[in-house]
Amino acid sequence: MSKKTFPNRKAQFFIASAVIIIFVVTAVFFFVAKIGQITNPALLQREMSFFALNTKEEFGKVVEISLSDVSRDTSLDPNTYLDANLSSFSKYIQAQGLERGIIVNASATRVSASNSSMNASLYLSLFSQGSNLETNAYLYHAITTNALNGTLVTTPTCTLNVTVKKEFGEPITELNSSNFVFKINGTTCSTVSYDERSRGKYNATCSSSTCPSSTVRIEVTEHRNIFGFSTIPNTGLGNGCAANCGQPID
Amino acid sequence: MEITNRKGYIRLIEVSLAAALVFGFLIFVQQTQSSLLRGSQSYDPIVLKTLGEDIIRSLDLRDSDRNFRSDLRDYLRFGTSCINNWPQLTQEITAALPENVGFSVFLVDSSGNSLYQGGVATGAQPTQREIVTINYIVAGDYGSYCNIWSPCNVKLSLWFKI
Numbered sequence: 001m002s003k004k005t006f007p008n009r010k011a012q013f014f015i016a017s018a019v020i021i022i023f024v025v026t027a028v029f030f031f032v033a034k035i036g037q038i039t040n041p042a043l044l045q046r047e048m049s050f051f052a053l054n055t056k057e058e059f060g061k062v063v064e065i066s067l068s069d070v071s072r073d074t075s076l077d078p079n080t081y082l083d084a085n086l087s088s089f090s091k092y093i094q095a096q097g098l099e100r101g102i103i104v105n106a107s108a109t110r111v112s113a114s115n116s117s118m119n120a121s122l123y124l125s126l127f128s129q130g131s132n133l134e135t136n137a138y139l140y141h142a143i144t145t146n147a148l149n150g151t152l153v154t155t156p157t158c159t160l161n162v163t164v165k166k167e168f169g170e171p172i173t174e175l176n177s178s179n180f181v182f183k184i185n186g187t188t189c190s191t192v193s194y195d196e197r198s199r200g201k202y203n204a205t206c207s208s209s210t211c212p213s214s215t216v217r218i219e220v221t222e223h224r225n226i227f228g229f230s231t232i233p234n235t236g237l238g239n240g241c242a243a244n245c246g247q248p249i250d
Numbered sequence: 251m252e253i254t255n256r257k258g259y260i261r262l263i264e265v266s267l268a269a270a271l272v273f274g275f276l277i278f279v280q281q282t283q284s285s286l287l288r289g290s291q292s293y294d295p296i297v298l299k300t301l302g303e304d305i306i307r308s309l310d311l312r313d314s315d316r317n318f319r320s321d322l323r324d325y326l327r328f329g330t331s332c333i334n335n336w337p338q339l340t341q342e343i344t345a346a347l348p349e350n351v352g353f354s355v356f357l358v359d360s361s362g363n364s365l366y367q368g369g370v371a372t373g374a375q376p377t378q379r380e381i382v383t384i385n386y387i388v389a390g391d392y393g394s395y396c397n398i399w400s401p402c403n404v405k406l407s408l409w410f411k412i
Binding site: 021062092101 | 262264267271272275276296299300303317318360385386389
């Protein structure tokens with residue numbers, strides 16, 4: 001290579017530098033591009049949000065099932081039972097998260113628990129490949145059964161009004177005779193009818209001659225299999241207590 | 251204007267050429283990377299994922315027989331007085347999916363065992379296709395098929411046939 005052809009050889013340093021830079025950039029580019037193919041962030045975010053939604057709802061189901069079990073079996077301690085179930089399900093969720101490549105921190109805490117109401121709070125944190133998702137939920141299930149005023153007389157029939165509500169006072173509708181048990185002094189009434197007169201308000205009628213001066217109890221097992229009951233201690237004389245026997249109708 | 255230092259002038263031209271070469275290459279890389287990333291982030295898996303999630307979720311929201319339990323939970327439920335109904339679930343998924351999408355559905359028990367329940371049989375799934383899996387946790391239902399002590403997981407695998 002003559003000096004005539006390339007009069008300034010030193011300047012060729014810039015060309016050589018440019019070629020080296022190109023090699024370096026090429027190597028980095030293909031490395032980064034390959035990583036991009038593996039991760040697919042859109043898919044990961046979908047997975048995380050769907051998992052979070054699914055988890056929150058199923059934690060709610062755990063509380064619902066716990067209340068169902070405790071309401072029907074009074075030998076179970078509501079606090080212990082709910083704590084055990086929440087803890088068990090949290091572990092399951094953590095394992096499920098790891099199978100999906102998601103680190104899960106699920107903290108479900110009991111707020112209150114009884115045979116007719118359960119209340120828990122949930123904090124859920126998901127982390128995967130640089131993406132983070134945090135969410136909270138309030139898990140609450142309840143049943144409230146109130147046997148209200150009725151006509152506890154022999155003739156024509158023993159009747160009473162019942163309201164059945166769930167969480168936040170929402171009425172439980174579309175219950176039928178299979179959901180109720182009408183008991184007079186502990187004995188189930190065999191000829192009983194139920195009529196939903198307005199949303200969540202039922203009129204129960206039993207043909208029984210033992211109604212007056214008896215304790216009348218109405219039991220409800222609603223659609224979620226949660227059990228509740230209400231009792232009217234009949235202290236009336238003669239025809240028993242009538243319209244003012246139970247609690248005032250709301 | 252007279253050029254007094256010809257060598258310096260040529261050097262400047264060479265620097266400009268080198269800079270143009272580097273910048274040109276960077277622009278080329280940037281454009282190629284965009285198209286490559288578009289290619290690598292194929293929408294197929296996202297479409298399949300969305301499709302599968304929607305199917306499972308809608309089955310868990312729907313209550314055709316108005317028994318206050320979702321259709322999905324009805325199909326999974328089994329115990330002493332009721333039986334599970336995987337064929338019906340398979341039928342529902344088949345009806346909801348486009349014809350060019352294949353699927354297999356599994357029950358993953360609390361021990362992590364994946365049990366085939368419907369769709370394309372295990373081993374017959376395509377090996378050259380990208381398979382997207384949707385997992386849906388089911389906490390249980392009053393101690394029947396799987397309960398709070400042994401929750402289960404419905405796994406739906408989807409792929410494009412063509």
